[in-house]
Structure formats: structure tokens, C-alpha cells
Amino acid sequence: MNEAYEALNDLLVKLFNNILTYEERALLTEDFKDISLNDMHVIEAIGINQKRNMSSIAAVLEVTVGTLTIAMNNLVKKGYVKRSRSAKDRRVVLVSLTDKGEQAYHHHLDFHDGMIKDIMKRLDGEKLDVLVEALHSIQDYFTVEVKNEK
Amino acid sequence: MNEAYEALNDLLVKLFNNILTYEERALLTEDFKDISLNDMHVIEAIGINQKRNMSSIAAVLEVTVGTLTIAMNNLVKKGYVKRSRSAKDRRVVLVSLTDKGEQAYHHHLDFHDGMIKDIMKRLDGEKLDVLVEALHSIQDYFTVEVKNEK
DNA sequence: AGATATACTTTGATTATCAAAATATTTTTT
């Protein structure tokens, strides 16, 4: 086979298989070792300076609300998240980040920021554009081709 | 912020968070819906036309041998994998793929092949080189920068 | 031969996940 094919295959397979492990290692350092990468993604989905209800967060994360309840119990217990009831509609549970939760949120953001800046540092403007284009292709592949197969 | 920064951030975050879900959807169709993406990666690690022992597979997958035993029990029960004892060293368990296991292996390979060809189709030779270079940068970032932080 | 090392499995615990049942509250219908 073609050289580019081999290189792409090798790189993408490795990246796919390990990206979450990499992220986990990078993210769950000293201060935040009592939570999982999953928890971090829940924190990311809650967002800063806002209260969000369970259903909308579950939809973003593409998990059932039941699954999210369990994750949230954990995060509340560990002091990352606060729960409250909506006054308007008392069925609705509103969650928001505590100070500790906001720190974790920023830690995650900083990780992404560091990674992107590092990648940008290594590639000049034109190459960067190509990377963006290529990543779009990958995204397209998954959102168009793959979804249709299903 | 910079435009490329935003685009990269958006694309990488989405890809990171969803890549495994995408792969799972694409992979676990009709014929192979009784196994998980995880199982598929175990099958990939066993490989075709060979017998491998538990420890080496666990090392490749970066899980404990105990974890692998459980996955393997499942795959044997479902008919994807065969176990045998090494004649040389009777402590060693050798695993290999059954016909059904090899079919799954190829299905996985075909998925990767399809994806790579699709991406290549969309990018001309020069752009392809840039993509490969960029992916190397990402890999570098994780294997050098991140590991040192740990 | 006895002690130590190695390869693997088993056990007990935790986390993530889902579907379905249960609970509480709101909205709609009659």
C-alpha cells in the first residue's frame, strides 16, 4: 500500500484508541484525582455560571437521565456540583458547579488550550488550514457516511 | 481568539469526545452486535493466524491480565476466541481467533480502511502530507509533553 | 527438595451504562 495510507492508518488508529487514555492522564492530576474523565465531561457539560436541568445535560452527553443521576450523585458527594429545585417547575432539578467544580472546569479548559496552542506552534498558517480541513473531512465521514449505514 | 484556534478547538474536542461512539456505531452492525467495541479491540490485539498469550495482549491493551481474563471469557463463550495451553510451558494460556473471530477482525479492518480511503479521497497529495505531519504533532504532544507532566 | 518466581484466574469492590418501574409535579382533557 501507499505510504500516506500506512501513516494515516497507523496514526489514526493509535489516536482513536488512546486519545481518552491520554486525556485522562493529562487531566486527572494531583488536585483532581478523585474524579474520572467521565466526571470531567459532565462538569464540562454543566458549564460555568449557570444552572442547567438534568434532561438537557443528558441530551448533550447522549446518556440516559438515569445514568446522569448516578454521575451527579457522585459529583455532589465529592463537592463539585450543587443541586436545587426549580421554583417555576418543581419537577425540574437544576445543577450548577461549586467553586471546586469551576476550578475543575478551568483545568479541563486549560488542558485543551495547551494542546491546541502546542499543535499550532508546530504548524504554520497554511498547514493549519489543511489540518482544519482534514479534521472536517473526518467529522464528515462519521456524521454523514457512518450515520447513513446505521 | 484566532479563527484557526476556534476551529481546531471545536473539531478536536468533538472528535475526542465522540470518536469511540462513532466507531462503535459504525462497527457493531447486524452481524456483530453481540460484542462490544472493547471486545473488538481485544480481537484486534489477538490478531490473525497466530496464538498469543494473555500477558502480552494485556500489555498491548494496557489493562491488567485479570481484566483481560474476563473479556476473554466472554469472547470464548460467544464463539470468537479459542483458548489452549502451551505445551512448552503449561502455565501459559494461548488464545487465537475462531473463524467468527477472524470475520470480526476483518470487519474492523475494513472499517478503518474505508475511513482512511474516504479521508484520502477528499485531500490531494500535498494536503495529505500535511495531515500526516499534523497528526504526528498531536501524537508527539501526548507522548512527550503529557507524559512528562505525569 | 524447597523456595521463589511466573502466568493466569478468581474475588470483591467501584464506576458506567441501560431499560423499566416508581415518584412527584404539571398540563390537558372532560
Added chain:
DNA sequence: AAAAAATATTTTGATAATCAAAGTATATCT
């Protein structure tokens, strides 16, 4: 306004993935 239906969330029961530590069988070393 009471009853029925819908909605938001939690709880329950099951399964999968994971680890560390204990247990079992076999091989190697002294």
C-alpha cells in the same frame, strides 16, 4: 375541578469494564 395524561427525575435490577489482591498451577533457581 377532578381525572387522565404527560413530563422530569430518581430508583432498581442487570450487565460490562476495570483494578488490586488473593489464590492456583507450573516452572525455575539455589
